[in-house]
Amino acid sequence: MPAPAPIVDIFVPCFVDQLYPATAMSMVKILEAVGCDVRYNPDQTCCGQPAYNAGHLGPARAVAAKFLDDFTPAPDEDVAGPRYVVSPSASCIGMVRNAYTELFAGQPEAADCRAVQTRAYELTEFLVDVLGVTAIAGARLDGVYTYHDSCAALRECGIGPGPRQLLAGVAGLVRREMAETSTCCGFGGTFAVKFQAISVAMAQQKVEHALDTGADFLVSTDVSCLMHLEAYIKREKLPLRCLHIADVLASGW
Template sequence: MAKIKVDIFIPCFVDQLYPETGMNMVKVLERVGCQVRYNANQTCCGQPAFNAGFYDASLEVANKFLDDFISDESDYIVAPSASCVGHVRGAYADMFVTSPRFINYRSMERKVYEFTEFLTKVLDIEKIPGASLNGVATYHDSCSALRECKIKAGPRALLHYVDGLQLVEMADTETCCGFGGTFAVKFEAISVAMAQQKVEHALATGASYIISTDTSCLMHLEAYIRKNNIPLKTMHIADVLASGW
């Protein structure tokens, strides 16, 4: 049987700050039988510029993204970020709607999936062979995963089958962590208070780990955790699924 061909999109946060998460995503994808390709010409999806109001610059980056991933050689495009996937599915649809490239965009967009979404909905996989992590963990629903990509059960199912891991739900798990990109800069006090609330809810579960689909959320929470010397560790779900083997 021919292997499923997957192009990976590595977001800015992962590329610059958490490259091991990208490598672990590749490790898992290959473990489940995918042929993984990486286009080194790829850059940003354009979300930071779009959210800051620089629409022309964002459209330029979106066109670059389309050029990089329009290839018919791949079956799917997978990213370890619901935030970026949500932007490509949502904002791009509006940006390209009057463009002669709209049909090209729709052809590409149908292949774009967040990592856990791809595993559970496309490959119909919930158990990654060999995945193990001893400890108690709680899961944070990122706003983009939950609200833009409608991802809820999939990551939890994957974590359920990680040997040695006990998953405990925290209070208000669907509440924002306070990052929100430029929100954390423009409204620092509110952003920090939201991170504090999220961390306190996580601590109340007795968890040693906070796990999520988005490194941006985890980076924000990790900053609060480190500054306050709190005994919690943040982990992207790709890092969890690649643990133990």
């Protein structure tokens, strides 16, 4: 008998749900194409990161406890194969893996927290590191792209060459690395609100580095970074398009 399909409970972050829902659908399309049993809990809300980053640990813990409830299978649920939590956001997954350890230290939810943390992955690292997928069949996008390593992907989740491996398998797409690809874009959630001038200047620097490559597309794992950069690009009417990696991998098929 064939091995059971891995069960993937998708987590759709706030930014994606409210502003870029097509990215969530791209993720579902990709996961189903590589043989996953994709499931969605409509009761899911937020991972708690906005409250946590603002220093409101009590409200953050309450929201995070709901996240644990939403992504902990019921005891009587029949699960034949391995089960994972996958999101198109390294920022949210970084929150779950790292900040939850602090939030639930010594709390009754600590065991559930550890169980969810061991199953939580950003989309590209799940594809590459868990499933061993390094290319999506039929993916095609013509043009030149440059890649932005988000702070959360690189520093919180330890995501390295995986996204570039997947993008290398997209027909018609050529990579040109920009300078300081791992430098922050300037978003940082509430940082962009509290320190607007610094945030915009950091976005300007990132976009200028991207434009210097002659790229058509600026690609990343985090839609929050891309939203921030896209706002600057649109304001300045610059010839550069921001794309989440899921939307790239879902193109052409």
